[in-house]
Amino acid sequence: MESLKQKAKELLEAGEIKAVLGYARGTSDTRRPHVAMSALEVDKLVADQACTTNLANLLMKHEIKHLGKLAVVASRPSTLRSLLQLTAEHQVADGAILALVPAEGGVKQLGTAQAFEEHLALVPQKKTEKDQALLDRLKAMPRAERFAFWQKEFSRCMKCYACRNSCPMCYCERCTMDCNRPQWVPVPSHAVGNQEYHLVRAMHLAGRCVECGECGRACPVGIPVHLLTFFAEDSVRAQFGQGGGASATIDNALSTFRPDDKETFIR
Amino acid sequence: MCHCEDKNIYLPYLMRIAQVTQEAPGVKTFRLEFQNEEEGQKFEFKTGQFGLYSVFGEGESTFCIASSPTRKGYIECTFRESGRVTSALADKEVGDTIGFRGPYGNVFPLDAWKGKNLVFIAGGIALPPLRSVIWNCLDLRENFKDITVVYGARSVNDLVYKHELKEWEGRSDINLVCTVDPGGETPDWTGKVGFIPMVVEGLGLSAENTVAIVCGPPIMIKLTLPVLQKLGFPPENTYTTLENRMKCGLGKCGRCNTGSSYVCKDGPVYTLAQLNGLPAEY
Amino acid sequence: MAERYKLTQDALSALFEALAKDGRRILAPTDADGRTELNAVTSPDQVSKQYLQTILSAKETVFPKVERLLSYTTEGGKVDLKDAQPHALPTVLFGVRPCEAGAFKALDAVFNWDSRDKFFNARLEKLAIIGVSCTSADEACFCTSAGGGPGDTQGSDILLTPVQGGYLAEILTPRGEAIQALAPQFFQAGATEDKEAVLAKVEKAFDREALTAKLPGMFENPVWKQQSLRCIGCGACAFVCPTCVCFDIQEEADPKKGERLRLWDSCGFSLFTLHASGHNPREVQSARWRQRIYHKFAYYPERYQQYGCVGCGKCTRACPADMNLKEHLVEAAQAQ
Numbered sequence: 065m066e067s068l069k070q071k072a073k074e075l076l077e078a079g080e081i082k083a084v085l086g087y088a089r090g091t092s093d094t095r096r097p098h099v100a101m102s103a104l105e106v107d108k109l110v111a112d113q114a115c116t117t118n119l120a121n122l123l124m125k126h127e128i129k130h131l132g133k134l135a136v137v138a139s140r141p142s143t144l145r146s147l148l149q150l151t152a153e154h155q156v157a158d159g160a161i162l163a164l165v166p167a168e169g170g171v172k173q174l175g176t177a178q179a180f181e182e183h184l185a186l187v188p189q190k191k192t193e194k195d196q197a198l199l200d201r202l203k204a205m206p207r208a209e210r211f212a213f214w215q216k217e218f219s220r221c222m223k224c225y226a227c228r229n230s231c232p233m234c235y236c237e238r239c240t241m242d243c244n245r246p247q248w249v250p251v252p253s254h255a256v257g258n259q260e261y262h263l264v265r266a267m268h269l270a271g272r273c274v275e276c277g278e279c280g281r282a283c284p285v286g287i288p289v290h291l292l293t294f295f296a297e298d299s300v301r302a303q304f305g306q307g308g309g310a311s312a313t314i315d316n317a318l319s320t321f322r323p324d325d326k327e328t329f330i331r
Numbered sequence: 332m333c334h335c336e337d338k339n340i341y342l343p344y345l346m347r348i349a350q351v352t353q354e355a356p357g358v359k360t361f362r363l364e365f366q367n368e369e370e371g372q373k374f375e376f377k378t379g380q381f382g383l384y385s386v387f388g389e390g391e392s393t394f395c396i397a398s399s400p401t402r403k404g405y406i407e408c409t410f411r412e413s414g415r416v417t418s419a420l421a422d423k424e425v426g427d428t429i430g431f432r433g434p435y436g437n438v439f440p441l442d443a444w445k446g447k448n449l450v451f452i453a454g455g456i457a458l459p460p461l462r463s464v465i466w467n468c469l470d471l472r473e474n475f476k477d478i479t480v481v482y483g484a485r486s487v488n489d490l491v492y493k494h495e496l497k498e499w500e501g502r503s504d505i506n507l508v509c510t511v512d513p514g515g516e517t518p519d520w521t522g523k524v525g526f527i528p529m530v531v532e533g534l535g536l537s538a539e540n541t542v543a544i545v546c547g548p549p550i551m552i553k554l555t556l557p558v559l560q561k562l563g564f565p566p567e568n569t570y571t572t573l574e575n576r577m578k579c580g581l582g583k584c585g586r587c588n589t590g591s592s593y594v595c596k597d598g599p600v601y602t603l604a605q606l607n608g609l610p611a612e613y
Numbered sequence: 614m615a616e617r618y619k620l621t622q623d624a625l626s627a628l629f630e631a632l633a634k635d636g637r638r639i640l641a642p643t644d645a646d647g648r649t650e651l652n653a654v655t656s657p658d659q660v661s662k663q664y665l666q667t668i669l670s671a672k673e674t675v676f677p678k679v680e681r682l683l684s685y686t687t688e689g690g691k692v693d694l695k696d697a698q699p700h701a702l703p704t705v706l707f708g709v710r711p712c713e714a715g716a717f718k719a720l721d722a723v724f725n726w727d728s729r730d731k732f733f734n735a736r737l738e739k740l741a742i743i744g745v746s747c748t749s750a751d752e753a754c755f756c757t758s759a760g761g762g763p764g765d766t767q768g769s770d771i772l773l774t775p776v777q778g779g780y781l782a783e784i785l786t787p788r789g790e791a792i793q794a795l796a797p798q799f800f801q802a803g804a805t806e807d808k809e810a811v812l813a814k815v816e817k818a819f820d821r822e823a824l825t826a827k828l829p830g831m832f833e834n835p836v837w838k839q840q841s842l843r844c845i846g847c848g849a850c851a852f853v854c855p856t857c858v859c860f861d862i863q864e865e866a867d868p869k870k871g872e873r874l875r876l877w878d879s880c881g882f883s884l885f886t887l888h889a890s891g892h893n894p895r896e897v898q899s900a901r902w903r904q905r906i907y908h909k910f911a912y913y914p915e916r917y918q919q920y921g922c923v924g925c926g927k928c929t930r931a932c933p934a935d936m937n938l939k940e941h942l943v944e945a946a947q948a949q
C-alpha cells in the first residue's frame with residue numbers, strides 16, 4: 065500500500081499523470097472508488113483484498129476522462145481486461161492509461177496493452193466459486209426452468225440501470241434504452257420491459273463482457289445479472305474461440321463479418 | 332378526506348383538429364376545438380400559458396398556447412417536428428382527435444404593462460408564445476402605447492405565420508420589423524437582412540416606459556440581452572420564457588426546475604431580473 | 614404523549630389475524646436470500662427477526678413503479694378515453710422504521726401541494742402504518758440529523774418498540790385506534806417499560822436548518838463536483854428512497870388501444886432533463902448530484918415547508934459507488 069502511494073505521488077509530482085483512480089475506505093469498512101489528484105488525496109488510497117470494484121467504467125466517464133492523463137489502480141485483473149477490450153473497441157488508445165498493479169512487495173507499473181496482456185497471462189481469469197456454482201446450476205436446468213428462474217429474478221428489477229452504468233463496456237453515449245425512435249424496448253419496469261432490457265443488455269455484451277461481475281454487484285436488489293453475460297460469454301467462447309477482454313486487437317465475434325465465416329447463412 | 336372528490340389531473344381534454352397550417356418546413360399550426368362543447372365553454376387561459384398535447388399511442392409534448400385568449404372557442408399550437416410525439420403529431424389531419432391538458436404555468440402580466448410601449452423580439456420558431464400575447468395586446472390595443480415586433484428567422488422560408496406577418500405589416504398600430512440571417516433572403520425579400528441582436532441595436536429603441544419581451548433559441552437570447560441592457564432596458568422590464576423539459580406540468584414530476592423555480596408552475600414567463608437570481612439550469 | 618400499552622408476541626399474532634379478518638393485507642420485512650424485502654405476510658413468524666431496514670422503501674404501496682393513469686381505444690382518428698382507477702388494497706405496513714414512516718408526509722407534500730393526485734391519495738387512504746422503533750442503526754443512518762429519530766412517532770399510526778416479552782405500543786392516530794379497536798383485549802394498558810433505553814443511539818451529524826440556509830450560497834462550490842466524481846448516474850438511490858418522487862410519463866400502445874403510465878424516474882439519469890434537441894440543462898453528473906441534494910434540502914423546504922429526506926440511509930446502502938449521503942451532507946455543512 066505504501067509503495068502504491070509512493071508511486072502515485074511520484075507520478076503526480078513528475079507531471080506524468082493528472083490523477084490516480086483507485087480505492088479509498090468507504091462506508092462500513094467497504095472500499096469505494098477514489099480519485100486522487102494531490103498528495104493529500106493519495107494518502108487516502110487503499111489497496112487490499114476488499115478492493116473489488118472494477119474501476120474501468122469510471123475511466124469512461126466524461127468528468128474523469130477530462131481530468132487529463134490517468135493512472136488506474138488495477139487491483140483486479142478485470143480492470144486490465146476491461147482496458148484491453150476498450151482498446152480493441154477504440155475507446156482507449158494504447159498507452160493512454162497507466163495501470164498500477166499492487167503486487168507482493170511493491171507496485172507494478174504497466175503502460176501498454178502488451179504489458180497488460182503479459183501481466184494477465186500470470187493471473188488467469190477465474191469466476192468466484194459462488195458464481196461458478198450458480199452458473200453450472202443454470203446451465204444444467206431445462207430451458208423452461210431456467211426461464212422461470214430469470215422471470216422470478218427480473219420481477220424484482222426496477223430499471224435503475226445500476227447494472228448498465230457500472231459496466232465498463234456499456235459506454236455508449238446514447239444507449240438503446242434511452243432512444244425512443246423507435247422505442248425498441250418498453251420503458252416501464254414491468255415484466256416485458258424488464259425481460260427485454262436484460263435480453264438486449266446480454267446480447268450487446270456477448271463476446272465483449274470481461275466477466276468482472278460489476279453489474280451483479282451493483283444491483284441493489286441482488287439480481288445476478290452478471291450470470292447472463294457470463295453465460296453469453298461462455299457460448300461465444302465455445303462458438304468462436306474468443307471472448308471479451310483477452311486482447312487489444314480482437315474483433316468482436318458478434319459484430320464482425322468475415323467472408324470465411326463457418327456459418328453459411330451469413331456469407 | 333375522501334379521494335372520490337379527486338379528479339384525475341392527468342386526464343386530457345379530447346380536441347378535434349379543426350385546421351392545419353404548414354408554417355415552414357417541419358413547422359405546423361393546429362387549430363383545436365374541444366370535442367365536448369361544455370368543456371370548451373368553461374375553458375379559460377391567459378397569454379403565456381402552455382399545455383401538454385398528446386398523440387394517443389405516442390405520448391405528450393409541451394407547447395405554449397399560441398392563440399390569444401381573446402379569441403374564444405378554440406386554441407392553437409405551433410410546433411416543430413423534433414421528436415417522437417411531435418413527428419406523430421405532424422402526421423395528424425383535420426378531423427383527428429388529440430389530447431390537451433392545461434392551461435398550466437404563469438402569465439404575461441398584461442395589467443402591469445398598461446400604458447407602456449411594448450417591444451417583442453422573437454427568433455425562429457419562438458414566435459408562437461409571443462404570437463398569443465401580441466394578438467392579445469392588439470385586441471386590447473387601447474391599453475398600450477407603441478407596439479414593435481422584431482422577428483427573425485434563418486431564411487424567408489423559415490418564417491412562421493407568414494399571412495399574419497402580412498396583416499401586421501399592413502396595420503398602422505403595430506410596427507413590424509422582419510429580418511432573415513444573411514444568405515437566407517430571397518430576391519423579392521423586402522425585410523431586413525441581418526442577425527436579430529444587430530437589427531435590434533439599429534432600431535433606435537428607447538427603453539423609456541417600455542417593456543421588452545424576448546423569445547428564441549438560447550444563442551439569440553444570449554446575444555440580444557446585452558443589446559437591450561445597452562439600450563437601457565432594466566432587467567425588471569425584460570421578459571422571456573423558458574422551455575425546460577416537462578412531463579407533468581403540475582409541479583410534481585420534478586424535472587423542469589431551474590434552481591428552486593419550477594418552470595411549469597413559477598414559469599414559463601420570467602423577467603430577466605428573476606432569471607439573474609436563479610442558477611442557469613436551462 | 615400517547616398512552617403506552619404492552620403488546621406481547623402472542624398478542625401480535627392475534628392482531629395479525631384480526632387484521633386479516635378485517636380484510637387488510639399486511640406487508641412486512643421478510644428475509645429473502647440474505648436480503649430484506651417487503652412482502653405480504655399473514656403471521657409475525659414470517660417477519661424478519663433481525664433486520665435493519667428493507668432494501669426498497671415502502672413507497673411502492675402508494676407510488677408503485679408503474680401506475681396506469683388512463684387508457685384509451687383509438688379508431689380511425691377517434692379516441693375513446695377511459696379514466697383509470699387505482700386498485701388500492703386496504704393495507705397495513707408492519708415493521709417499517711420510524712424514518713420511513715415519516716417519509717409519507719414528504720410524498721404527500723409533492724403529490725398534493727397544489728393539485729391533488731388521486732392515485733396517490735386513493736392508496737394512502739387505505740394505508741395504516743404500524744412502525745417498529747430501531748434498536749440498532751448503521752453508518753448510513755442519520756435520522757436524528759433529518760428531523761426524526763429511532764423512536765420517532767411521526768408518520769406511524771401505531772409505533773411499537775421492542776421490549777422484554779413483546780412490544781411497547783403507542784397508539785398515535787385515529788387509524789391506529791381503529792386497529793386497536795379490532796382487538797382491544799391484546800393491548801394491555803399501563804405499560805411502564807423504558808422506551809428510550811432500548812432505542813439505537815444515532816448521533817446528530819449536522820444541523821439541517823443551517824445547511825438549508827447555506828445551500829443557496831454554495832451552488833458553485835467545488836464539493837459537488839468532488840463528491841460526484843465516482844457517481845455513475847444510475848437510478849438506484851432515487852428508486853430505493855422513500856421520499857424520491859420524480860416520475861416519468863410514458864405511453865404503451867398498439868394501433869388500437871393503449872395506456873398512459875407513470876413510472877419512477879431519477880434526477881440522476883442524464884436523460885432526465887435532456888431536450889429532444891440534444892441540449893441538456895444538467896449536462897454533467899455533478900449538476901445532477903447537486904440537484905438531488907438541493908431538491909431535498911433546499912427546494913422542498915422552500916416550497917412545501919417539508920424536507921425531502923428522512924435520513925434512512927437506503928440510498929447509501931444501495932449505491933454501487935458508495936456515495937454516502939450523510940458524509941456528503943456533513944462535508945457540505947462544513948464546506949467553506
Ligand SMILES: Cc1cc2nc3c(=O)[nH]c(=O)nc-3n(C[C@H](O)[C@H](O)[C@H](O)COP(=O)(O)OP(=O)(O)OC[C@H]3O[C@@H](n4cnc5c(N)ncnc54)[C@H](O)[C@@H]3O)c2cc1C
Binds near residue numbers: 245393410418575
Ligand atoms: C413551456 C414550454 C413551451 C413550449 N412551447 C413550444 C412551442 O410552442 N412549440 C414548439 O415547437 N416547442 C415548444 N416547446 C418545446 C417542445 O416541448 C419540445 O421541443 C418537444 O416536446 C420535443 O419533441 P417531442 O415531444 O416530439 O419529443 P419526444 O421524442 O416525444 O420526447 C423527447 C424527449 O424524450 C426523451 N427520450 C428519448 N428516449 C427516451 C426513453 N427511452 N425513455 C425516456 N425518455 C426518452 C428524449 O431525451 C427527449 O428529451 C415548449 C417547451 C416548454 C417547456
Ligand code: SF4
Binds near residue numbers: 230
Ligand atoms: S456485463 Fe457485467 S460482468 Fe460483463 S463487463 Fe459488464 S459489468 Fe462486467
Ligand code: SF4
Binds near residue numbers: 221222223224225284
Ligand atoms: S441494477 Fe438490478 S434493479 Fe437495477 S436495472 Fe439492473 S437488474 Fe434491474
Ligand code: SF4
Binds near residue numbers: 923925
Ligand atoms: S435521500 Fe437517502 S437518506 Fe434521504 S430519505 Fe432518501 S434514501 Fe433515505
Ligand code: SF4
Binds near residue numbers: 849881
Ligand atoms: S449516488 Fe450512487 S445510486 Fe445515486 S446515481 Fe450516483 S452512483 Fe447511482
Ligand code: FES
Binds near residue numbers: 576
Ligand atoms: S413539469 Fe413536472 S414538475 Fe414541472
